[in-house]
Amino acid sequence: MKAPLADRMRPTTLDDVVGQTHLLGKGKVLRRIIESGQLPNLIFYGPSGVGKTTVASVIARTTNRTLHKMNATTASTADIKALVGEVDTLAAPNGILLYLDEIQYFNKKQQQTLLEHIENGRITLIASTTENPYFYVYNAILSRSTVFEFKPVSAGEIEQAVRRAVRFLEEESGEEIQAEDEAVAHIAASCGGDVRKAINAVELCVLSASAGEGTRRITLEQASQLSQRSAMRYDREDDSHYDILSAYQKSLRGSDPDAALHYLARLLEAGDLPSACRRLMVCACEDMGLAYPMGIAVVKACIDAAMMVGLPEARIPLADAVVLVCTAPKSNSAYNGINAAMADVKAGKTGDIPAYLRGTGYEGAKKLGRGLTYRYPHEYPNHWLKQQYLPDELQGTRYYQFGDNKTEQAAKAYWDLIQGKDE
Template sequence: MNAPLADRIRPKTLDDVVGQQHILGPNKVLRRIIESGTIPNMVFYGPSGVGKTTVASIIAKQSHMHLCKLNGTTASTADIRDVVAQVNTLQAVNGVLLYLDEIQYFNKKQQQTLLEFIENGSITLIASTTENPYFYVYNAILSRSTVFEFKPVEKEEVARAVDRAFRILSEDLGEEIRLEDGVTSYIASACGGDVRKAMNAAELCTAAVRSEDEPRITMELAEQLTQRSAMRYDRDGDAHYDILSAFQKSMRGSDPDAALHYLARLLEAGDLASACRRLMVCACEDVGLAWPQIIPIVKAAVDAAMMVGLPEARIPLADAVILTATAPKSNSGESAIDAAMRDVKAGKLGVIPRTLQNVHYDGSDVAKKGQFYRYPHDYPDHWLDQQYLPDALLGASYYHYGDNKNEQAFKAYWENIKRKHSS
């Protein structure tokens, strides 16, 4: 049985690797390290299918080290010890290079066992992870390793690999596979920078036309077999939070097109709840007092979306996202509550003024009897100058009017009233 295309097409040298030129290009740091022959412990961080395993294999080959592979989802402490047992054997005369995929799934005890063998030099570690290593990898391992970030491969680079894949598949089939215009470009684009997914798509397309007298891959077929391959999404992973962050920041930045793009990615992944939650947060946090009427409007759109579900939910959510992105912005409310909470957390509390306390009688310890609270609605303009903050916080100012039309109107209103009553 033939090996998967992704394995057969796997680059054998650094020059054959597609993408990652920021670390593997001429005179770039990782390339210089590999060419030096002295391989340190490393952590490769980045999405799947972008060359982490391939580069580790090339490193092992060029350094003449014995390559052992483990996966963090299935490997145990015993597996680590089995790898170490190969040190100083005939097959590992130049040392052992352990490639540990998905290290984030190792618990602390397993990572500590790994650390023991890293420290005494028994093995050289290359660990890979699709998650941020600074959150998931034991600090002691990170401090003894160099972290390299692998990025999604550019479309043009993926297209090179797709063309090569179809050449190999044509050789396997014994006749040329004809491609409709745009197929290579579509697969390269739809894979979302994941070369392995692009290889799988090419292989699936070929399998679908293998029995034809004149095998031909159409755009329709390519779209059917790669339609969801661009989605990099794990609700517990970095991609989830990256998309949500970009979604809100695009609305905050008043870019409706970008906001709709990220909304589409959330909905395509079926994450309706996260889209609704972040939209509500943005309406309150980023539009806020500049146009407070937006809050019930967005809430109504969110309720409608949750009621009808996908795919129809996209319609009220799109309306609400465009409205939020194009609305005037103010974060004065958020800034005000954050400032107040900083004081509270710092212990700046003070005694609530007696005029504001829920007191119905005076104890014997109170020299001046009576609460002396004055009801603002009994006074002109429903306002009077009265102390509300504790003595310890007199003069504290948390809320500052935003520079939008709505808040400036309120500011002018209250400045006029206070000026009138101070004269």
């Protein structure tokens, strides 16, 4: 049984690696480290199919080290100890280079066992993870390693890998293979920055292509049927979920309807309607806020409609709400106010509630002096009078500051007039 095409044609030099030019380009830091021959412990962080395993293999070949591969989903502490037993033997004359895939699946005890051996230099570690290592990798290992982030490969770079895969299969099979430019572009664009996925799609296309007149043709129709339906990476438990939500919320706050609609589309394509609705409602209250208070009710109505009709129609009322929030004036004055008030409460800055503001709905309240001097604002001109409401300890504290938008400035002008304040 043949290995997958991506493994059969795996690059053997850094120059053959597709993408990651920010790390492996001429003069870039990871390339310089590899070429120096003095290898520190490394952690490769990034999505699958972007070259982490390939680069580890190239490093082993470049530094003349024995490469041992383990996957943390199946490896155990005993496997690590058995590996250490090979140190200083003929099997590993230059020391052991361990490539540990998915290190986030090692528990703390397993990572501590590994730490013992990388500290004394018996093992040089290259660990890879698709999760943020600063959340999942033991701090002591992090402090002894250098983290490099691998990024999804661009469609333009993946096209190079797709054409190389076609040439490789031609040489391997001895048959002529012709790939339409449109098919190559589609495969490269539909793999979500995953080179392995693109190469495997090429192999499927070749296997399904008819060999007319000794030539196999890869057409756009084939590529559309056999490549992945969606180019998007999304998992509700990994970084991409939170990255999309963060970009979505910041685009709403930044008043960019095109970007906000793009990230909304990514959330809806993944079927994550609840997250799309929740972040939209938060932005309406936090970022649009009192600059357009009725907009909050409109957004809530759109979200209710979206939840009622469900996907795919939910995209319509949500798009309305997203564009509304993006194009509405912004104010976070109330948001800042409640944050300041909560900070005081958490810090113990509270004080006694004035007696005349306390509840009076029980027998004996008057004997305790409750509510005796309270004045009812509606009995006074303009339904207002000057009266202390904050505790004595907080007199003069200002939590809310009027925003500079039309709505809040109109409210400020009204209250300045009522309260007799001079501008």
